[in-house]
Amino acid sequence: MTSLAAVETARAEHAALHRVIHDMEDLAYHLAGHPGPAAFRALDLILEVLDRHVTGYMADEERTLYPLIARQLGGPAATATMIEDHREIGRWVDRLVGDRRDLEEAAPPQLERARQGLYSLAALLDLHVRKEELIYLPALRRVASASAPERPPASITP
Ligand SMILES: [Fe+2]
Numbered sequence: 001m002t003s004l005a006a007v008e009t010a011r012a013e014h015a016a017l018h019r020v021i022h023d024m025e026d027l028a029y030h031l032a033g034h035p036g037p038a039a040f041r042a043l044d045l046i047l048e049v050l051d052r053h054v055t056g057y058m059a060d061e062e063r064t065l066y067p068l069i070a071r072q073l074g075g076p077a078a079t080a081t082m083i084e085d086h087r088e089i090g091r092w093v094d095r096l097v098g099d100r101r102d103l104e105e106a107a108p109p110q111l112e113r114a115r116q117g118l119y120s121l122a123a124l125l126d127l128h129v130r131k132e133e134l135i136y137l138p139a140l141r142r143v144a145s146a147s148a149p150e151r152p153p154a155s156i157t158p
Pocket of ligand 1: 058061082086128132
């Protein structure tokens with residue numbers, strides 16, 4: 001994958017992640033009190049996106065985007081802390097998926113634990129995505145523009 005293609009892929013995935021983060025915060029708010037069936041359907045949808053898409057995307061990043069970043073920023077140490085973010089995000093997703101069973105009949109402390117998990121994971125994901133956008137993607141854009149073919153001089157441009 002080229003640096004430019006990696007940047008474009010990451011930008012599209014991040015746009016989707018920002019929507020998921022917003023939905024998680026919104027759902028955490030609505031799980032307070034006495035949530036109805038619609039809230040639990042929304043929870044199931046979010047958990048499916050997190051469990052299948054988000055964790056799969058993080059694995060893709062480690063195979064494609066992060067090696068390019070490591071090459072640009074001086075070695076694997078440049079991505080080590082972000083890979084640890086991925087592990088922590090995965091642990092929070094596993095916790096939420098594990099807590100989902102029987103949540104409709106759950107007592108308030110279990111619902112509160114689910115809300116806390118959604119808020120915590122949303123904050124962690126938001127910080128992780130912002131770090132990639134602020135540090136990693138500009139580094140890859142510099143590589144992409146340095147390796148782009150030069151434009152012809154203006155004097156020979158039609
Ligand atoms: Fe990531």
